[in-house]
Amino acid sequence: MLSLEGFSTGLLDADIYGPSIPTLFNLNNERPLLVEETGKNKIVPLVRFGVKVMSIGFFIDPKQAMLWRGPLASNGLKQLINDTDWGELDYLIIDTPPGTGDIHLTLTQEYEISGAVIVTTPQTIALDDVQKAIGMFQNLHVSIPVLGIVENMAWFTPSKHPDEKYFLFGQGGGEYLSKTFNIPLIAQIPLNESICSSCDEGKLNGLFKDSEVKSAFNDLLTGIINVKEEFAK
Numbered sequence: 001m002l003s004l005e006g007f008s009t010g011l012l013d014a015d016i017y018g019p020s021i022p023t024l025f026n027l028n029n030e031r032p033l034l035v036e037e038t039g040k041n042k043i044v045p046l047v048r049f050g051v052k053v054m055s056i057g058f059f060i061d062p063k064q065a066m067l068w069r070g071p072l073a074s075n076g077l078k079q080l081i082n083d084t085d086w087g088e089l090d091y092l093i094i095d096t097p098p099g100t101g102d103i104h105l106t107l108t109q110e111y112e113i114s115g116a117v118i119v120t121t122p123q124t125i126a127l128d129d130v131q132k133a134i135g136m137f138q139n140l141h142v143s144i145p146v147l148g149i150v151e152n153m154a155w156f157t158p159s160k161h162p163d164e165k166y167f168l169f170g171q172g173g174g175e176y177l178s179k180t181f182n183i184p185l186i187a188q189i190p191l192n193e194s195i196c197s198s199c200d201e202g203k204l205n206g207l208f209k210d211s212e213v214k215s216a217f218n219d220l221l222t223g224i225i226n227v228k229e230e231f232a233k
Helices: 072-081 100-111 124-138 171-181 195-199 202-209 209-233
Strands: 009-013 033-037 042-046 047-048 051-053 090-095 115-122 148-158 185-191
Touching: 072 100, 100 124, 115 124, 115 171, 115 195, 124 171, 148 171, 148 209, 171 185, 185 195, 185 209, 195 202, 202 209
Parallel strands: 009 051, 009 090, 115 148, 148 185
Antiparallel strands: 033 042, 047 051
16 A cells, blocks of 8 residues: 555565465565665565565475574574665555564564554454563654554455445454553455455555455554654654
8 A cells, every 4th residue: 555655665574483474465486685785785675566575484394394593593584684785765654464573572672663553353362472472562662653553454344245344253352452552453355255355365456445444554554654744643
């Protein structure tokens, strides 16, 4: 959505142990090029749908387990960030794994992160984990602004019955977090068959054929931009 609005956008897959970005962007069989710049090799990110994409998944067999302890994973993450030739970007989105582990600590300690977007699903068991993540970003030693909350899989709407909503995973989780932490709920993304197939097949350009999905991602885009401008004042 950022790219469609004309922003130069990069996406880093920071899930070292379970990278999913190659599948989402249909890039599982692609390998980035290496170019030499001032005596050092730089990685040229792959580009799909106008987004510059980088993931550890481009360098390993999809069936290969990453048997790395925390320090090695952190070093791998820093290498992906520092050695990639991102060029001039308006936004670098970093897709992190769940939790508050080494990956998050490396990002928050080594880089200037302008803001975090918290993604949750509605059910209580997900909220328990997400609240810990919010607490991490709001910790005095971290102090990264939480720009907003996104409720994914907010409800199920069958493609052939767009007026119906089924709350398969509960209801109100995103709103609860928003009120508890005084953080805006900027988007509720529904679930349907076309979303699942678009993601599994790496055909993300098909997502916005569904008007409800497009509207949700437009809310997400607007929310990030507006809240980011508020924090910048």
